Amino acid sequence: MKYWLLTTEFPPFYGGGISTYNFYTAKMLTQKGHQVSVFVNDQTVKDIVVSYSGGARIIRFNPVSTNSTAFLGHTTSLSYEFAHIIRKFVEREGKPDVIEAQEYLGIAYYLLQYKYLKYDWCKDIFMLITMHSPAYLYLEYNHVPLFQYPNYWIGEMERFCIQAADIVISPSQYLIDEVRKRAEFSHTNFYVIPNPFEFQIDTQTLEAPAIQEEIVFFGKLSAQKGTFRLLHYFKELWDNGFADSLFLIGGQDIVYHPEGNTMGNIVRKNYKEYVDKGLLRLESQLKPADIINRLARAKIAIVPSTVDNLPYVVMEMMSLGIVVLVSKQGGQSEVVTDSVDGFVFDHDQAGSFSSQLYKILRLNSKQRAAISANAVKRIANAYNLNTIYERKIIVVKAMLERDISKKDFPFIKLSAHQGKRVTVSSKGSLSVVIPYFNMGQYIDETVESLLNSSLHPAEIIIVNDGSTVYESIVKLQQYRSDSRFRVIDITNQGLANARNTGAESAKGEYLAFLDADDKVAPTYYEKAVKVLKEYSNVQFVGAWTQYFEGSNKVWPTFSPEPPLILFHNLVNSSALVYKRSAFLAAGKNDRNMPFQGLEDYESVISLSSKGFSGVVIPETLFYYRVRKNSMIRGVSKVKKQILIDYICSKHRDFYATFATDIYSLVSANGSGTKLDNPSKDLQLNSNIPFNNQLAKELLSFIKRNKHLKHIAYRAYNILNKYSL
Structure with missing residues (x-):
């Protein structure tokens, strides 16, 4: 089978969940004899660079070949570029049997548009969308304005990808349920297949086991990952005499939009008292080679997400035999059997977190060893590459046998x-x-x-x-x-x-x-x-x-x-x-x-x-x-506003149906009479006090540079403050 994967993340430049998923999926399919090509955007290459990893072909391309950034916002342009690199390879090599893409950022939006608009080069390619972390869901929990452009439009692209896919695979039922709460879908082709996982320990670099004594949170600090909830729980514990420290290990540079500051700075400021006492300890993101040795000191790993799919950190911690305490609000709770191979708490149940934490701390060595052994066995048996492949290939083969020619056009708002x-x-x-x-x-x-x-x-x-x-x-x-x-x-x-x-x-x-x-x-x-x-x-x-x-x-x-x-x-x-x-x-x-x-x-x-x-x-x-x-x-x-008033009055019932959304769009973006392109980030460049085109080019560069991104958002908030 010729199998193409589209992604914005792939090693070695990325180490997050999407990157890890694509690495293991490419390896899994290649080991089973399939011809795997991974397409990933990469600003560092000049045009197209092809390499090989474990038998899979990795195609890195610079997403600038069509000059679409001249008229599309950065993320929408990226989707357009993905469609055109796929077209180039189809015309050169023929069609693949399957194209799989993440739903995140809607990178398959234009490819799916071309497919349903019956362009010959893609009209009969089977499209599989794998859900990882839909921005329109995660931004909500990270308190980012959902209706502000381009956020809302990116969400529309993601919803279209899910709507238009021949099948949708989610690593957790939880994510399917959350997505369905926020959109209608015309198909029922949703399947739960966990992410493949293969954790390999290099025994030559593994240090002697340390005493497991630390309570750790390992991952990026963000509202969605439960950082604020977790700190609230520990503040209550510490104020009541709890003496154990909490270690926050991971990226701290995510911007929390309501404060216009990075998560690391916010946590240090708001919890300075506990940082000074040594009860709260923040450590920077680890290099992949250092993760195992650093986490060897953990006696509890907490995954407190307020919403999540199937974070790899749970598999990684459990495969190391670390006792995990995970929230019910995410796919992580589908990995853990409470009190058997880990523990689950519920954010919506008062006292649940502290109760479960104390339960873990009271475990004797025999009980802890049993839970650790069960955790290792659970990950090894349920999430290994062979097991996940057998589940996935059944679904993919069934998809390939379907007639996909007779369908309605997949509109977003069903x-x-x-x-x-x-x-x-x-x-x-x-x-x-x-x-x-x-x-x-x-x-x-x-x-x-x-x-x-x-x-x-x-x-x-x-x-x-x-x-x-x-x-x-x-x-x-x-x-x-x-x-x-x-x-x-x-x-x-x-x-x-x-x-x-x-x-x-x-x-x-x-x-x-x-x-x-x-x-x-x-x-x-x-x-x-x-x-x-x-x-x-x-x-x-x-x-x-x-x-x-x-x-x-x-x-x-x-x-x-x-x-x-x-x-x-x-x-x-x-x-x-x-x-x-x-x-x-x-x-x-x-x-x-x-x-x-x-x-x-x-x-x-x-x-x-x-x-x-x-x-x-x-x-x-x-x-x-x-x-x-x-x-x-x-x-x-003035005339235009009068005409808009006339249109609204004439179609008042239609407008009333979407009144809440329209009100939020106006509040977030200003009058619609000035807009004609929802893909553009109008909020930033409109606040930069020099030539508009130069502002757009500058912001495009900043958004592509992770080191400058948080600076840009802080500058944006300062400019907003002084423009009021």
Whole structure:
């Protein structure tokens, strides 16, 4: 089997849970004779570097080949780069049997988008998503603003990956339950298969056993890992005479956002009294080679996470025979059988922690030895590579036998897309409507792009909205005499009326609007109609937009799902391709809006409110001319706000359904009238007091540098403080 793994972490640069998982999974599959390739982003390589580890091919790539960081936020750009490196290798080597990716940061988002949009190079590849640490769940427990961009959008990408996967594997049932509380999923293909583990001890470097006397927490300090809860428990114990010290061993540089400071600094400040007394001891992160010898002095290892998947630290501690005390709030409690091979406490039960801690401390040497032996045996038998492989291969083989061609498009917000379905003929034709008002100098370019389309429109309808300029009136004569075109003359009533008139007179099953100064790429309509034919639950399709003439920027649009489409426009709504019956039923432009300018945006909201759903092709297939005197430039901030008020009032029931989310989005990001890209980190660069583009480039560099990241967040909080 040709098996590809996508990950943001792989040794030797990373030693966390995701890195460890991928290392053991690659080793496990390679040992069983599978051809394993691991794709990992790496800023330190120039382009692509290939190496081998235990028979697995490791492909490190610098995620800058598409220049997507020019128009996408860092994390979203990373997903886009993953899709394109996979495409490059598929075209070079052929398709793999399976691609597995982490859900964390949504790195498979664009790959899955291309798959469901039926791109030939990936449409029939089986996709497996393994859940590790979804940011939208972990950020919640780390008290990071979930609705602030780009955090919310990263969560949307992660949710889509889980929704769109052919199967989802989670190392714990706990994580599946937590994820399902926060999102609906259209499939039930969730499987619990623990992470593989193989702990090898180098006896040559192992020091003589020390007396086990320390209570340790081993791991990164964070709210999600239970640091604050654990210190609260120990403060109560110490204040009541408890004499044992607590050792916090691990990374201390994670930023705790509510305080704008690193966890290490916060702990030292808030618990200075206990640090000074030697009751609380903080030690820096250990090198992998030093872990075993350092932890040999531990008599208890505590894993107090407030939410967690299946932390490798539990397996590592148990395999060393260290008695563990773990919280119920995570997959770690699925590894431990209470009072048999470890101990479990419950954060939600008062006194549970101290009760279990004292229970461990009262163990005699025989009882401790028995629990240690049981722990070693449990890890060795249940989590070794052979055992996990046998469980995983059954699920993977069953997946490969399924027909994955007959599916709905996997929308993120399932409940918002349970509405209308429109089935169209496989031979349906396309009508293109060109609203026209004094655009004689541009229309030839527009028409030329249509005539160069790989899918030729069955009809091109030019709706002359009462043009008044002589040259523009004369220009229409050449199209009136050409049988490929139909010109409809109406009195000037505005763009909304012109679009509706063209749609009502069109005969095709598919419908597209094209303003008389814009253009389309040759393959746009072919790709859009292909999607519309494929899915009865998709009624309109958009694409990324390339500006030209007055700008060279790219607008990377996004599928218009609530609540985001209600917060701000995600899609170039003047460039969509529709199932015409859906547009006529729910998308006709509102002629009664107080001003022109947002009719097409309101149309998308109207369609969505009635269950007609749309998707976006992540490719620049539409070209928007930026003119100084264009209609949209005449929409002032005041007019735009009035139009938004009108839209909200008209669709008040739809907005009410998502009112809580919309309120949180506005609170976190400000007015949606200023936004069109949820992937960007607007909070940081907007607070840096120099050139905006330079700020973006600087922040992009900082985010990629772990040593500078915490400095950046501290600077951000200082700037915020003084800007109020």
